[in-house]
Amino acid sequence: MIKRVALVLGLPAALFAIWYVASANSESFYVPPLRRILEAFVDTWTPDRLRADVLPSLARLGAGYLLAALIGIALGIAIGANPWLRAAAEPVLEFFRAVPPPVLVPVIMLFAGIGNGMKIIVIVSGCVWPILLNTVEGVRATDGVLSDTARAYGITGPARLRRLLLPAASPQIAAGLRQALSIAIILMVISEMFAASNGLGFTIVQFQRSFAIPEMWSGIILLGLLGFLLSELFRLAERHVLAWYHGLRDVQRRS
Amino acid sequence: MTQPDTAARTIRGGRAALGLAGLAVLLIVVEVLPRSGLVSADFLPPTSRIVAALGAEAATDAFWLAVRDTLTAWAIGLAIAVAAGIAVGIVIGAVPVLRALTASTVEFLRPIPSVALLPLAVLLYGSDLGSTLLLVVYAAFWQVLVQVLYGVADVDPVAEETARSFRFTAWARIRHVLWPSALPFVFTGVRLAASVALVLAVTTELVIGAPGLGAVIAVAQSSNAIPTMYALIVVTGLLGVTINLAARVAERRLLSWHQSVRGEAPA
Numbered sequence: 001m002i003k004r005v006a007l008v009l010g011l012p013a014a015l016f017a018i019w020y021v022a023s024a025n026s027e028s029f030y031v032p033p034l035r036r037i038l039e040a041f042v043d044t045w046t047p048d049r050l051r052a053d054v055l056p057s058l059a060r061l062g063a064g065y066l067l068a069a070l071i072g073i074a075l076g077i078a079i080g081a082n083p084w085l086r087a088a089a090e091p092v093l094e095f096f097r098a099v100p101p102p103v104l105v106p107v108i109m110l111f112a113g114i115g116n117g118m119k120i121i122v123i124v125s126g127c128v129w130p131i132l133l134n135t136v137e138g139v140r141a142t143d144g145v146l147s148d149t150a151r152a153y154g155i156t157g158p159a160r161l162r163r164l165l166l167p168a169a170s171p172q173i174a175a176g177l178r179q180a181l182s183i184a185i186i187l188m189v190i191s192e193m194f195a196a197s198n199g200l201g202f203t204i205v206q207f208q209r210s211f212a213i214p215e216m217w218s219g220i221i222l223l224g225l226l227g228f229l230l231s232e233l234f235r236l237a238e239r240h241v242l243a244w245y246h247g248l249r250d251v252q253r254r255s
Numbered sequence: 256m257t258q259p260d261t262a263a264r265t266i267r268g269g270r271a272a273l274g275l276a277g278l279a280v281l282l283i284v285v286e287v288l289p290r291s292g293l294v295s296a297d298f299l300p301p302t303s304r305i306v307a308a309l310g311a312e313a314a315t316d317a318f319w320l321a322v323r324d325t326l327t328a329w330a331i332g333l334a335i336a337v338a339a340g341i342a343v344g345i346v347i348g349a350v351p352v353l354r355a356l357t358a359s360t361v362e363f364l365r366p367i368p369s370v371a372l373l374p375l376a377v378l379l380y381g382s383d384l385g386s387t388l389l390l391v392v393y394a395a396f397w398q399v400l401v402q403v404l405y406g407v408a409d410v411d412p413v414a415e416e417t418a419r420s421f422r423f424t425a426w427a428r429i430r431h432v433l434w435p436s437a438l439p440f441v442f443t444g445v446r447l448a449a450s451v452a453l454v455l456a457v458t459t460e461l462v463i464g465a466p467g468l469g470a471v472i473a474v475a476q477s478s479n480a481i482p483t484m485y486a487l488i489v490v491t492g493l494l495g496v497t498i499n500l501a502a503r504v505a506e507r508r509l510l511s512w513h514q515s516v517r518g519e520a521p522a
Contacts, residue, residue, distance in 0.1 A: 008359040015360065030378050087270040088277035095278075098495025100454040102461055103469065103488050106476040110298045185368045186458075193373070193462055201370075208374035216374050224367035231366035 032214045037221070040214035045222060054222075057199040060116060061188045064123025068180060072128045073173060076135025077165055086136060093133055101126030101183060102190045114195035122191040127180035134176025138169030171245050174238050181234055185227055200226070300482040308482035309489065318471070322490070325456055325467035328384055329498075332391030333452045337445055340396050344403025345429060345437075354404070365401065369394035369455055373462060382464040387456050394455045395448035402447070406440025407433060439513055446502040453498055457491050468494075 020034045045054075079085050104125050112118040142165060150164045192201030204219035239246065282302045289296040300308075312318045347353045369390050376386035410433055418432045460469025468491055475484040 007355045011356045011360045012363065030375075084273065087273035088280075090277070091274040092277050092281050094499070095492050095496055098450070098499055099488060099492035100457040100495065102454070102458040103472055103491055105461075106472065106484060107488065109476075110481070182366065182368065186370050189368060189370045189373075190458065190462065193370075204371075204374055208377060213378070216378075220371045220375060223371035224364075227366040227368045227371075228363050 030213060032217065036214045037217040040212075041218035041221065044215050044218050053198050053203050054200055054226075056116075057188055057192065057201070060119045060191075060199075061123065061184055064120045064187075065127055065180065065184045067120065068124045068127035068184070069131055069177060071124070072131030072176065072180075073135050076132045076173075077139055077161065077169070079132075080136040080139025080169070081165065086140065093129065093136075097129040097133060101187055105191055105194050109195065119188070119191040119196070119199075123184050123187045126183045126187045130179040130183065131173070131176040134172045134179075135169055138172025139165055141172070142168040171242060174242055178231075178234060178238070181230060182227070185230065189223065297481065300485060304482045305485045305489065308480075309486035312483060312486055312490075321466065321468050321471045322494075324384075325453075325460065325469070325494075328387040328391060328456045328460075328465070328467060329449075329452050332388050332456065333395055333445075333449055335388070336392045336395035336448055336452065337399050339392075340399025340444065340448070341403055341441060344400045345407065345433065348404050348407025348437075349425075349429060349433060361397075361400065361404070365397045370458065370462075373459070376459070377463050382466075382470075384465065386463055387459040387465045387467070390459050391452045391455045395452045398448040398451055399441070399444040402440045402444025403437060406437030409440065410436045439510055442506045442510060446499075446506060449498050449502050450495060453491075453495055 016034075023031060023033045024035065026033050079089050101122075105122055108118055108121050108125065112121050146164060146168065150160055155163065188199075189201035189204075192199035193205050196202040200219065200223060204216060204223065207213075207216035207219055285299065285305070286302040288294045289299050289301045296304075347357050372390055372393060373386075376389045380386040380389065414432050414436065415428070418428045423431065456467065457469040457472075459465050460467035461473050462469075464470045464473060468487060472484055472487045472491075475481075475487060
């Protein structure tokens with residue numbers, strides 16, 4: 001147990017210590033001593049600040065991500081279950097997926113102005129493609145025997161969706177959701193860098209423009225922590241929801 | 256797969272036709288929406304005007320220079336990330352102690368959104384190629400590294416132990432056992448990294464004005480040249496599609512000997 005903790009924490013602690021010691025006497029304006037960054041972190045990210053800047057960012061992130069998940073899964077099942085529609089839609093979808101999502105920010109600003117709506121639409125427009133395409137792929141790859149059996153037993157409509165298609169596609173959907181999560185964080189920051197009056201991306205850029213370097217570093221660290229926490233949260237949720245799938249895979253691997 | 260029978264060929268032809276029909280529908284909808292007044296033509300210019308703007312852009316040197324800048328940043332960044340990712344991945348993957356030690360650090364650093372480094376890049380390199388490279392390399396590196404680690408972990412234990420009992424040197428084990436079996440994972444990593452690198456290259460250019468397509472889009476937006484802006488966005492999408500397709504074809508060619516490609520149903 002002690003060995004495991006040492007393995008998990010050893011390198012991060014060592015890197016942190018090296019950073020701390022190596023930067024302690026740093027004269028460089030852009031790379032201040034870690035001690036000052038940590039002080040700035042405590043001073044900058046007070047509960048008030050968190051409420052005023054981080055909470056709105058997270059709310060927009062959550063709204064955009066959930067909306068993208070709903071649209072992506074619903075459309076993905078419709079397209080995936082219909083071979084004709086799939087063949088017709090695939091090139092168009094591949095194109096939209098290949099467009100780097102941040103270049104859509106100027107377009108969406110035309111339509112939706114620069115309010116919360118714009119930021120949520122930006123997040124949706126970037127996140128929806130990996131979810132949609134993975135759902136299509138997951139539905140398409142539904143086991144043929146299962147789907148024939150379901151048909152033979154007269155399982156159609158909502159029951160078919162709930163008992164056959166969704167579970168069969170869920171590992172793929174989870175993969176799409178995981179990709180979409182990191183895109184969502186990127187777009188949350190980018191959309192706030194363009195035009196905003198609050199939010200994490202806005203604040204960090206403000207610090208950079210006013211040359212408040214330790215504060216900027218503390219913002220980068222906070223953003224990193226946020227990315228890490230969200231991906232851990234996702235991993236836990238996925239482990240829980242897809243426990244049956246991971247169990248199945250482990251068994252198949254061992255045999 | 257080598258000799259598709261006529262039925263399969265007809266199906267594939269039908270699929271291509273349907274795909275083209277889908278694209279045509281998109282183009283027609285974009286043409287009709289602004290013309291009918293449902294969407295203001297100031298916001299969404301009709302297809303014909305976007306195509307005209309694209310033609311006008313393609314006739315200028317500045318456009319091709321921007322494309323070249325973007326692709327240069329993409330290629331250099333991707334090359335650095337792939338080389339570093341493979342080297343670090345194999346060293347870490349081949350030594351179990353290192354693997355155990357670094358796992359938590361990799362898991363921590365990987366999800367850090369690369370755009371968090373944008374302000375830092377601006378300060379260090381200004382709006383220069385260096386900024387774009389910093390972000391491209393950071394984002395693409397993790398994609399490659401993680402796949403290489405998966406690949407090294409997936410090596411068949413029997414092959415590994417056989418190599419050991421034949422007293423292969425460490426280098427020979429890496430060269431003849433580890434590398435070939437990790438290769439499909441490496442390719443997946445490179446493919447993912449290639450598209451991520453393009454996204455980050457264009458994003459950096461767009462946000463901080465490093466030379467390239469992104470910067471040209473920002474200029475078009477601020478000078479209210481809406482059709483040009485759409486045309487340039489279409490270009491970035493086409494670049495992305497081309498990169499994806501090229502990566503997939505290269506993967507299939509170079510790995511044609513491997514089970515994961517041989518066993519794949521014709522797509």
